[in-house]
Amino acid sequence: MSPVAEGFRQLGHLFATDTLAVIAVIALMGWLLRKNETVLAWLSFAGLAWFLFNLDGLAFVEAWPFDFAVGQSALLYPLLFATLGLAASFLGVAVPQPLVIMVALASLVLGAAATLLHGLEITRVVALASVCVSLLMLGFLATRAGARISPLEKLVLVSIYALGLCATAVDLFAEKIWPGIALLLSPYGGVLLLGFSGFLILHHMLATAEAREKLNEALGQRIETTKANLLASESARHSLEVAHAVKLERERLMREIHDGIGSSLVAALASAERQGKESTTAVVALKGALTDLRVAIDSLEPVEGNVATLLASFRYRYEPELRKSGIGIKWMVEDVPELEWLDAPSALHVLRILQESISNTMGHSKATQLSFKCKMALLMGRPGLRVEVADNGSGFNAEAPVMGRGRRNMAQRAEALGGKLDVLSKPGEGTTTILWLPLVRRQGLNLEAGHAADL
Template identity: 70%
Template sequence: MGQKAEGVMLWGRLLAADTLAVIAAIALVAWLLRRSEARLAWLSFASLAWCLFNLSDLAPSEAWATVSAQIALLYPLLFATVGLAASLLQVAVARKLVAVAGGASLALGASAVAFHTTEITVIAGLASIGVSLLILGLVATRAGRQVNVFEKSLLASIYGFGILATALDVWIDMQKPSLGLLLSPYAGVMLLGFSGLVILRHVLANVEARDRLNETLSRRIETTKANLLASESARRSLVIDRAIKLERERIMREIHDGIGSSLVAALASAERQGKDSTTAIVALKGALTDLRVAIDSLEPVEGNVATLLASLRYRYEPELRKSGIAIKWMVDDVPELEWLDATSALHVLRIMQETISNSMGHSKATQISFNCKLALMSGRPGLRVEVTDNGIGFDMNTPTRGRGRNNMVQRAEALGAKLDVLSSPGDGTKTILWLPLIRKPALDAEALQIANRGSSLRKTPRASGSGSSAT
């Protein structure tokens, strides 16, 4: 072989050794940063073993017995190569077995140096290559499920080629040392470079899986956070609702025990005075009924108009019976109105109260009918509440002296509702209140104020058991 060719081959082997040294250094640093990645430790160890094996052939023959040195370094190389293959193929190996195999490779390497002149050393080295190939085949058959068939076959083939290349180099050094053509340096670079790529692919796959897991955890955290915020909001709403309920009960109790008791006492005193207090008795009864209706509006009815009407019936039925007026009840089981709070409930009760008072005081009716059912108005769903009497009725075109009807209209506007009063002489009176199932979000606040102010300004005395003015 020419001198130039020998120089090229020498530089190629040195470059391969340097490449293996770099791979060993990078893998070692990576393993120190990620101790849980045993594959990196095996890659560093195997790269170092291959690097030393290739360098042994470059040493002067006076300092090294070339074949013996290669045999001595062959055992750690085979041990590291098979261990790296098992790690890449995800084959579980007991630590004790790894320790025994590692100790045996070092012992065999030391014996090769001590008995380098004997032929048994070379034979043992070549035999160890055959054993390593058998172990490599066994490891390939026990590869983990996550390793696909193509990757397993390619890795086993490359590792088998690398081990066979070492055997060929040992044979060339024994039989034709002048040939100078060695395959192990390049086979080692190919084997370990491929191993590095496999490890890199697994690391990147783990990073991608970790990122997906982090993203999933982030979504779960956001969902949990949103659920916690919703739960906290619901809890606060419950606390606020309970506080409102307790305050409502306190106000109802104070009104009942305070103003209510005073009115009852005044009514009892007026009744004891006889006929001279008839007007006062009527006024006190009307005021007491008004107070009870106001208290009823504070009761939580959960948006149930039927319950609200039932409470009004309960308050007025005794007075209606005394006045000779029968009740016809035709109230259906209707949906609840979510917007019907205490203020809105009081508006509904006051409208109905005005209607009942007019029937009791002016219509000379003998029957009042209550009707409540679902009805559409201009395509919007709602509840139609009707109160009808069979009294004498009145002329709708005749001007009225009181403010009762105007106050009813203002209260209906404050509710976002529609109010119609229909009557004619001799045909009785029908009051229709249409309440929307879903109220528009922005109601006229001024209408609420006007309705409340109109109610507070209306002080017309009641007559014949009723305190409402004539409609």
């Protein structure tokens, strides 16, 4: 071989051998950082075995005072052992520990025998047989491979491993295959084998890290969702507790009003009625006070925003008095949506408006028929409920100046509710009171404006 060709051969051999050493060191560092990745330990061991095996053939090694080729022949068996261990670990094949120990001891025995019998042709035959057995074991491992790698990766990996092992077999007879050239293939086969293994290991570790990050992100989102659900549940529980406490307090107030003030008014009314006609004014006042008290109590009843339920309660209170006055009732209340904002103060405003309208009908209109209507209606494009109370009484001039406070108070209450009140009437044509209530009430409304009517 010419000096130039020998120089290129030495350079390529040195580069390949140093690459094997670098792979072994990097794999060792990776395994020290991640002890659970046993495949890195096998990669480091295989890199070291391939590095030592391929030192033979370098100029500086040949200049050493001892015959490295003798030791190099013994390193074939640890190389085969490490390569098969790396393949098994990477393919996900669980190899029993006793079998690993047995193969390791066999490689040491064969290595020692190769060292002692170096120079004999039998050592090459045994070495070639060991490589062939290793190829068969590699095929067996491929058939037992788990789901750690894809079929394509398994095919490529097994092919490259087979090429690397075949390169060592060729090198056993390199002198006979190309005499005088001293070209060794095992360093390049080892770089290809271990380099591809390292690439796949790195690829799978990065894929695992990415999958772990996605899993952590998904878990984080689930934790946030769970926290939001817990907060919502806690808020709902707190709302239920508050609602229950309000209900208990409402029931207590209703009971106190009924048993206290209500009982006193009933007793006073009974006493005034026993005194005869001289107490007519007192009787009327007491009846009005008692009715006002009952309306206030009705407003405390939970209606859950249902206007139809509120109107039914009002009808229950006033129908007996209307019939005593000779006034029939026509009920035309449709099934309408609930008003979420209709709480106890708002319900009292609605009842007071209706109460004022009924009182005017009973006291001044001489009506014989009274109709209640409730349905959906739009006002300037806004959805709402239209509550209408109409009588067939004598009516009045609605355009005349307002003398009393009744209509003014009704308008103030409607404004406090965010609604609108219209009183339509003509002499001889009866009176119609129309209260429009919004489905969604604007923020910032002050119910105190309506409370002024109670003073």
